[in-house]
Amino acid sequence: MTQLLRRSWLALVCAVFSCTALAQNTATPGVTDTEILLGQSCQLSGPLEGITREVRQGASLYFDHINAKGGVHGRKIRVLALDDGYDPKRAEANTRHFIEEAKVLALFQYAGTPPALAGMALAEKTGVPLIAPYTGAEELRRPDVRYVFNIKAGYATELHAMVKHLASVGMRNAAAVYLDNPFGIGGLASVQESARQLGVQMLASAPLQVDGSNMAQAVAHVAQHNPQAIIVISAGKPSVDFIAAYQNSGRHALFYVLSVISNVQLVEGLGERARGVVVSQVVPSPWTASLELSREFQQMAKQSGIQNLTFSQMEGFLSAKFLVEALQRAGPNLTRASLIQAMESMQINLGGYPIRLSPRQHSSGRFVDLLMLSKDGTFTR
Numbered sequence: 001m002t003q004l005l006r007r008s009w010l011a012l013v014c015a016v017f018s019c020t021a022l023a024q025n026t027a028t029p030g031v032t033d034t035e036i037l038l039g040q041s042c043q044l045s046g047p048l049e050g051i052t053r054e055v056r057q058g059a060s061l062y063f064d065h066i067n068a069k070g071g072v073h074g075r076k077i078r079v080l081a082l083d084d085g086y087d088p089k090r091a092e093a094n095t096r097h098f099i100e101e102a103k104v105l106a107l108f109q110y111a112g113t114p115p116a117l118a119g120m121a122l123a124e125k126t127g128v129p130l131i132a133p134y135t136g137a138e139e140l141r142r143p144d145v146r147y148v149f150n151i152k153a154g155y156a157t158e159l160h161a162m163v164k165h166l167a168s169v170g171m172r173n174a175a176a177v178y179l180d181n182p183f184g185i186g187g188l189a190s191v192q193e194s195a196r197q198l199g200v201q202m203l204a205s206a207p208l209q210v211d212g213s214n215m216a217q218a219v220a221h222v223a224q225h226n227p228q229a230i231i232v233i234s235a236g237k238p239s240v241d242f243i244a245a246y247q248n249s250g251r252h253a254l255f256y257v258l259s260v261i262s263n264v265q266l267v268e269g270l271g272e273r274a275r276g277v278v279v280s281q282v283v284p285s286p287w288t289a290s291l292e293l294s295r296e297f298q299q300m301a302k303q304s305g306i307q308n309l310t311f312s313q314m315e316g317f318l319s320a321k322f323l324v325e326a327l328q329r330a331g332p333n334l335t336r337a338s339l340i341q342a343m344e345s346m347q348i349n350l351g352g353y354p355i356r357l358s359p360r361q362h363s364s365g366r367f368v369d370l371l372m373l374s375k376d377g378t379f380t381r
Contacts (some may be wrong), residue, residue, distance in 0.1 A: 002081065014326070017099075017175070017256065019153060020321055023070060028102040028105075028334065028335050029103035029104065029105060029334075030102075030103055030105030030106070031075065031105055031201035031264045031334050031335070032073070032075070032224075033075070034071075034074070034075055034076065034333070035075055035076055035077075035078055036072065036075045036076070036077050036078070036105055037073075037075065037078050037080060037102065037103070037104045037306065038078070038079045038080065038104055038105060038106055038107070038108040038323075038332070039079075039080050039082075039094070039095070039098030039099075039102060039104035039106075039107050039108065040056075040079050040080065040081040040082070040107070040108050040109055040110065040264065041081075041082055041084045041090075041091040041094040041098075041107075041110050041111075041115050041118075041119060042055075042081055042082075042083070042084065042109070042111035042112075042115070042116075042134075043083065043084065043085060043086050043111055043112065043172075044081065044082075044083035044085075044263050045083050045085055046085045046086055046113060046210075047086075047210055047211065047236060047237040047238060048086050048111070048188070048210070048236040048237065050113075050237065050262065050265055051111075051121035051235060051236040051260060051261065051262050051265065051302070051312055052134070052234060054110060054264070054310050054312035054313050055109065055134050055312050055313070055315060055316040056079075056081065056109075056316060056321075056322070057306070057313050057316065057334050058312065058313035058314060058316025058317035058318075059079070059108075059109060059275060059316035059317065059319060059320040060079075060103045060316075060320075061300045061301060061304060061306075061313075061316075061317055061320075062300070062317050062320035062321050062324065063077045063129060063192060063320050063324075064078065064304075065300055066200055066324050068207040071133040072324060072327040072328055072375075073327075073328070073332040073334070074329070074332075075334070077272065077324070077327075079108060080098065080102055080104065080309060081252070082094040082097065082098075084111050084112075084115045085336070086114060086115065086210060086285070087115075087118065088114040088115055088118040089118070089120060090109065090115075090124065091114070091116075091118040092118040092119075092121070093113030095107065095118065095119045095122045095123075097124030098128075099122060099126055099128055100198060104128070105127060105334070105336060105339065106128060106130070106131055106336065106339060106350070107119050107123060107129065107130040107131065107321065108127045108131050108132065108250065108319075109128075109131070109132050109134050109316065109319050110130060110133045110134065110135075111133075111134040111135075111265050112135060112183070112235065113135045113137040113139075113181065113182055113183030113186075114180045114181050114182060114183065116133040116134075116135045116137065116140055117137065117139060117140070117182060119133070120133075120139075120140055120145065121149075121373055122147050122200050123147040123148060124146060124147055127147060127336065128147065128336065129147050129161045129280060129336060129339060129343070130147060130149070130172050131148065131149050131319070131322075131326075131339055131343070132150065132151055132152075132319035132322060132323065133148065133275060134148065134315065134319075135155075135183065135260070135261070135290060136153065136154040136156075136157075136258070136259070136282070136291040136315075137154065137155060137182065137183055137186060137204055138154050138156050138186060138190070138257075139156065139182065139186065140363075141154050141362075141363040143360070145362065146362075147340070147361060149343050149357065149359060149362050149363075150362065150363040150364065150365065151179065151318070151322050151355050152282040152283060152315065152364075152365040152366060153164060153282045153366055154363070154368075154370050154373065155183075155186070155190060155233075155258065156187075156190040157282075157366065158258055158259060158280040158282065158368050159187055159191050159194060159231065159233070160190065160192045160194040160202075161280060161368045162191075162194075162256040162280060162370070163191060163194040163195050163198050163200055163229055163231070164198055165256075165278070165370055166196070166200065166228075166229045166254070166256070166324075167198045167199065167370065171200070171228040171229050171230070171237075171254070172199070172200060172201060172202070173200065173201040173202075173203050173227055173228055173229075174195070174200055174202060174203065174227050174230065174231060175194075175203050175204040175206075175222045175227035175229075175230050175231070175253075176188055176202065176204075176206075176230070176231045176233060176240055176296075177193050177205070177206050177207070177208050177218055177230065177231075177233065177234065178206075178207060178208065178211060178231075178233035178234065179207070179208050179209075179210060179233065179234045179235070179238065179254055179342075180207035180208060181210075181309065183233070183235070184207065184208070184233045184234065185234035187258075188205055188233060190232065191231055192205075193206045203225040203226075203227045204221060204222050204224075204227065205245075206218040206221045206222050207237075208238055208242060210238055212237075212238060212241050215241060215242065215245050218242065218243070218254075219242070219245045219246050219249050220249075222246070223246065223249050223251045226251065226369065228252055228253060228254065228255060229253055229254040229255070229276065230246065230253045230254070230255050230256070231256045232255060232256065232257045232258070234258070234261075235258065235260035235261060236260070236262070236265065237269070239261045239266075240257075240261070240265055240266055240269035240270060240362055241256075241269070243255050243266075243270060243273075244269060244273070245275065246268055247270075247273055254276065254278065255276075255277045255278065256278045256279075257277060257278070257279050257280070258279075258280055259279070259280050259281050259282045259283075259311060259315075260312075261279065262310050262311075262312050263279065263310055263373065263379065264308050264310050264379065266279070266373060266377075267373070267377035274371055274373045274377065275374060275375040276372060276373065277372070278370055278371070278372050279311075279370070279371050279372075279373065279379070280368055280369070280370055280371075281311050281369045281370075281371060282315070282367060282368055283309070283314045283318055283353070283363065283367075284314065284318075284353055284367075285314075285369075285379070286298065286301075286309040286310065286311060286313060286314040286317065288311060288354075291351060291353070292351035292352055293318065293321070293338065293350060293352050293353050294314070294351075294352070296351060297313075297314055297317045298311075300317075303350065312334070318350065318353060320347075321350055321351075323346075324349060324357060325346070325348065325350065326339060326343045326346065327340045327342075329345070329346075331344035335371055343357055343362075344357055344358055344359045344362075344375045345358070346364075353367075362376060378381070
């Protein structure tokens with residue numbers, strides 16, 4: 001009888017431990033004793049691949065640095081990246097894979113508005129946080145969005161700064177071209193509202209396809225109105241291609257482009273004709289020596305052999321640094337809930353870049369700087 005009781009007791013203990021282990025694995029997806037797994041849907045192919053590559057390069061710099069030091073609470077960070085080609089349906093499929101099969105802890109730095117919106121829909125449904133998406137879309141910054149965390153200014157803030165600037169230098173009319181998707185359409189609405197507030201006349205607007213298939217029509221439509229300035233609500237290669245095509249038409253205008261374009265792409269695509277293009281930026285300069293964040297980025301880039309620095313790399317670097325800080329604060333018993341709580345309590349200055357988040361405020365960042373490209377491809381004010 002005693003032997004039977006002993007066996008029953010041991011069986012019960014084993015069952016309890018098995019259930020506890022199963023509960024821990026279920027409650028902590030993407031976390032093992034040695035690893036933290038993140039999911040990233042982004043452009044590994046297509047016309048926006050170049051800009052995504054720079055963002056990922058910047059994030060990898062910081063993650064590699066942290067992993068080389070042993071990781072966060074003994075766990076190394078691994079980013080599982082899948083290509084979506086800027087297609088929201090592919091981004092949705094990628095996100096389902098991350099959540100249901102790969103069992104990631106969180107979604108990190110989705111690139112582009114359509115993919116990020118697809119990721120947001122599933123993040124809100126499942127409670128998996130989407131952290132630092134590479135987009136300024138206002139849809140991801142609504143107060144009722146529970147599981148998305150932003151650390152930079154949105155497109156509406158960038159575009160308002162552009163319209164305010166052209167008004168301040170005496171330009172009273174402008175035109176806009178925009179990607180024919182939620183990113184571009186939302187940006188156009190922001191430009192039109194800012195122009196109304198600041199007394200700037202919008203003479204024309206024209207949609208752009210990501211593949212450039214209607215480039216000639218867009219150029220012709222805007223050119224016939226001969227605007228003083230053109231605000232390009234696009235990202236990556238389509239932005240460069242429009243500016244080049246418009247310049248080739250023989251027309252002249254002052255071009256304003258958003259932060260989601262690389263200074264390297266602009267110079268490589270336009271050469272000396274990039275001179276005078278105004279670019280809005282929402283993260284600190286990667287070249288300045290006045291900020292600890294920039295100096296840290298420069299040092300790690302140099303150690304990795306990166307010679308051409310970009311704002312896109314800096315944004316990836318800053319986003320990775322933010323996430324690592326949140327993971328540190330979440331503690332060794334890491335869960336999605338502890339990570340979310342850590343981000344919601346973030347009131348910090350990351351090497352000169354302030355971040356202010358709370359349970360009711362999941363979007364931080366009001367910084368916007370307008371810079372102009374010089375003939376040698378460097379930025380001036």
